[in-house]
Amino acid sequence: MAGTRLDPIDRKILAELQADGRMTNVELARRVGISAPPCLRRVRTLEESGYIKGYHAEVDARELGFEVQVFAMVGLASQAEADLTAFENRCRAWPLVRECHMLNGEVDFILKCAAPDLSGFQKFLTGELLTTPNVASVKTSLVIRCAKDDPGVPFDVLEARLSAAG
Amino acid sequence: MAGTRLDPIDRKILAELQADGRMTNVELARRVGISAPPCLRRVRTLEESGYIKGYHAEVDARELGFEVQVFAMVGLASQAEADLTAFENRCRAWPLVRECHMLNGEVDFILKCAAPDLSGFQKFLTGELLTTPNVASVKTSLVIRCAKDDPGVPFDVLEARLSAAG
């Protein structure tokens, strides 16, 4: 299932659904050049095999009152596996933390956070993140503005690589 | 249109569609507790007023051969507005750069990049990013693993704030 090889039509389906996840199946079929039933079967297969992990509406955070976006660089005192996973579990429980990535290099984790306002974030920072056991250092950077926020992967790069490889 | 106030049903619709963007309208209506036709009208209104900016399939980058995810912290020599926007436009043209956020503090931009492998990223780093005019410093951190990657905003936080405010 994981190693299922994708043909060009499958990749086109993924690219189209990444760009517009609510496209109807007939429109999708038209765009990838096959009829609707096999197109739907391919979509189901891609979902079941894990290539498609879900569908999400992209909502406007600012319009909804989440004015503040912050990146937090976190260093831990102990990098033992148990301590790393303990911190990850904390992050999963914090709704303000939208993303949590473990990094190499000097900083252990980077968190992408969304908060209604600065005081809301400060409250989380001082009341939650900084009081968490094993958290040694936190450096935060406010997002001034977002120039690009594309979802997923660049399919044109993928196609270029595949055609180069043959 | 931008300042349109949302009622609890609208917010529930947004929360449901953020969690599952391909849900049918009848299922969505059932979950938010209204009948299908007004539910569809609300969705259309939310789309047109910009609360919903789009729908996207969440694809598995690793399965597709994008093994490497990197955060790049970029410092510019000049932070004049024209130079900032020039760099942002560069980022928009680079497919490997998926996100580009301008930050406050010591670093000017943070980029989230996706690449097929390390050499592919290195090629981009040395051949593109580091040779860009005005780029003074770049620090990169490889993502070891991703503990959390939730889309959008935490609607439970929003509801808590609204009920607290009255």
Place this chain on the structure above:
DNA sequence: AGTGAAAGTACAGCTGA
């Protein structure tokens, strides 16, 4: 509620190993 379109199912034909 009612119409028209899309989703989903069953089956038969084609293509390539």
Place this chain on the structure above:
DNA sequence: TCAGCTGTACTTTCACT
């Protein structure tokens, strides 16, 4: 020959007025 995918025909469900 056989497996796998495709397309046509049909039923059910949904979108939309």
